[in-house]
Amino acid sequence: MADTADTITGIECPVYLQYHFTAGRAPARFLTRIKEGVLSGQRCPRCSNVYIPPRGSCPACGVPTEEEVELPDKGTVQSFTVVAIPIPNNPIKPPFVVANLVLDGANISFIHLLSECENSEVRIGQRVQAVWKPREEWGYAMDNIRYFRPIDEPDVPVAQIGKLPVTGREG
Amino acid sequence: MSAADILSQDFELGFTYTRSTGPIVGRFLTGLRDRQIFGIRASDGRVIVPPMEYDPDTAEALSEFVQVAEQGAIVSWCWVAQPRAAHPLDEPFAWAMIRLDGADVPMIHCVAAPAEASLATGARVQAVWAPETRGFISDISHFELAGGGN
Numbered sequence: 001m002a003d004t005a006d007t008i009t010g011i012e013c014p015v016y017l018q019y020h021f022t023a024g025r026a027p028a029r030f031l032t033r034i035k036e037g038v039l040s041g042q043r044c045p046r047c048s049n050v051y052i053p054p055r056g057s058c059p060a061c062g063v064p065t066e067e068e069v070e071l072p073d074k075g076t077v078q079s080f081t082v083v084a085i086p087i088p089n090n091p092i093k094p095p096f097v098v099a100n101l102v103l104d105g106a107n108i109s110f111i112h113l114l115s116e117c118e119n120s121e122v123r124i125g126q127r128v129q130a131v132w133k134p135r136e137e138w139g140y141a142m143d144n145i146r147y148f149r150p151i152d153e154p155d156v157p158v159a160q161i162g163k164l165p166v167t168g169r170e171g
Numbered sequence: 172m173s174a175a176d177i178l179s180q181d182f183e184l185g186f187t188y189t190r191s192t193g194p195i196v197g198r199f200l201t202g203l204r205d206r207q208i209f210g211i212r213a214s215d216g217r218v219i220v221p222p223m224e225y226d227p228d229t230a231e232a233l234s235e236f237v238q239v240a241e242q243g244a245i246v247s248w249c250w251v252a253q254p255r256a257a258h259p260l261d262e263p264f265a266w267a268m269i270r271l272d273g274a275d276v277p278m279i280h281c282v283a284a285p286a287e288a289s290l291a292t293g294a295r296v297q298a299v300w301a302p303e304t305r306g307f308i309s310d311i312s313h314f315e316l317a318g319g320g321n
Contacts, residue, residue, distance in 0.1 A: 008192055008200040008306035015186045022179035031178055088187060140178055 026056030026065070031140040037132065041106055043067045049107040053142075073130035074168055075103040075148070076156045082119050097122050101148060105166030112142070116149035125155035127169070195224040198236060204306035208298070209236045210274050217275035239273035241298035242317055246270050246277040250287040260313060265290055269314060282314045289316065 023031060026042060030053045033040040041052030042065035049058060050069050057064050080099035083092075097119055100109035114122060116131070128148040138144045153169055192200060195211065199221050202209040211222030212235040219227075226233055248267035254260055259281050267290075268277035283299075284290050297317035304310035 006201075007194075008197045008204065010189055010191050011200065011307060013188050013190055015188065017184040017186075018181070019184065020179065020181050022177070028178045 024056055026054040029068070030054055034142065034144055035138050035140050037135065037138060037144065039071045039073055039103060039130075041069045041071055041103075043069050050105055051108050052103060052106045053110065069105065069166070071103045071105045071166060072168065073103070073132075073145070074151065075101045075106070075128055076161050076164065077114070077122065077124055077126040077128060078102050078109045078161050079124060080114060080122050082122070095119055099128075099148070101128060102162045102164075104164045104168040107162050109162065110142075112145065113147035114149070115147040122150075123155065125158060125161060127151050127153035127156065193224060195222050195233070198222070200306040200308075200310075202238075203308065203310035204304045206241075206300050206304060206310070208239050208241055208271060208311075210239050210271075211235060212237050218273060219276050220271055220274040220278045237273065239271045241271070241311075243269045243271035243274070243277075243296060243314075245282065245290065245292055245294045245296060247292060248282065248290055250290070252287070259309065263287075264313070267296070267314070269296055280308075280311060280314055282316070284316055 030040055039052060041050045042054035042056070043050045044058035044061055044063065044065050045067065046061040046063050047058060049060065050071070051058070051065065052071055054065060078100040080097055082095050082097055084095045086094055092113070097114040097117065098111060099114045099122070101112055102109045114128060127150065129151045130145040131147055131149050133144055133146055156164065156169065199209050208220065209222060210218040210220035211233045213219055213223070213233060214226045214229045214231060218237045218239060220239055222236065223233060225231065246268040248265045250263065250265050251258065252263050254263060258264070260283055262283070265282040265284060265287075266279060267282045269280055269282070270277040282290065282296055295317040296314040299312045299315050301310050301312045
């Protein structure tokens, strides 16, 4: 019999959800291209918004997106957070920065890490560029990019974030 | 645009929840660890298993624990012909509402039985304890049919 002195005060009740995920045509194309070191999105034929990663349709217009658009690995911080609390099973040691980034030529952000920076100096509108893993480590994964790091370009005014051309600030 | 590779993979999303039991449920689970089943007496005298923290009628805090038997009767049940991975038993079994002797309300648990036809409302069942208890509802491994009829 178990030790009767201790009263139960807590229980563990984890929930594990097991998925088998098959990427659709557009995400699979995106992953195939990023394995080659290319960031590729899709443009909506109606509103011209460029989405990356592409989902195969425009959430605003409800139409299929088929035109593929190659994007640079430079972008702008749209929003960010400094993570101060360790996350179970996450090897990254806090504090670290997670940011919503919009690539030049894209109209929607994705989430990635921001590093090689002073966390206290990260700001909305900051210009960043991808730091890639060595080519031989590339796979079908967004973490072919280790993180983004700040670059020496003037900040983008808030109203222009997510509206830059593929050529960036100079465009 | 060229064709994409077909990409698929398994992955698991885990939420590693822990929960505080509070003193009432904690006492119930402590009882299970010691292979005893406790209910709690409500304001109208009923014994409720598993124990509730507050009276269902008056909302007053409850505190009078009452040990009940590990035998009881099936009040209602549902046969699971094809158990899934998350189910407590590998073989076909029944989910059942079981009113333990000494309790006034039924408690849900699983009943192992050789076949659906061997179960009936009113059938007598007996708790089977897990080889090792730890203070969890699965300390009662399952119930099994007991002799004696109804």
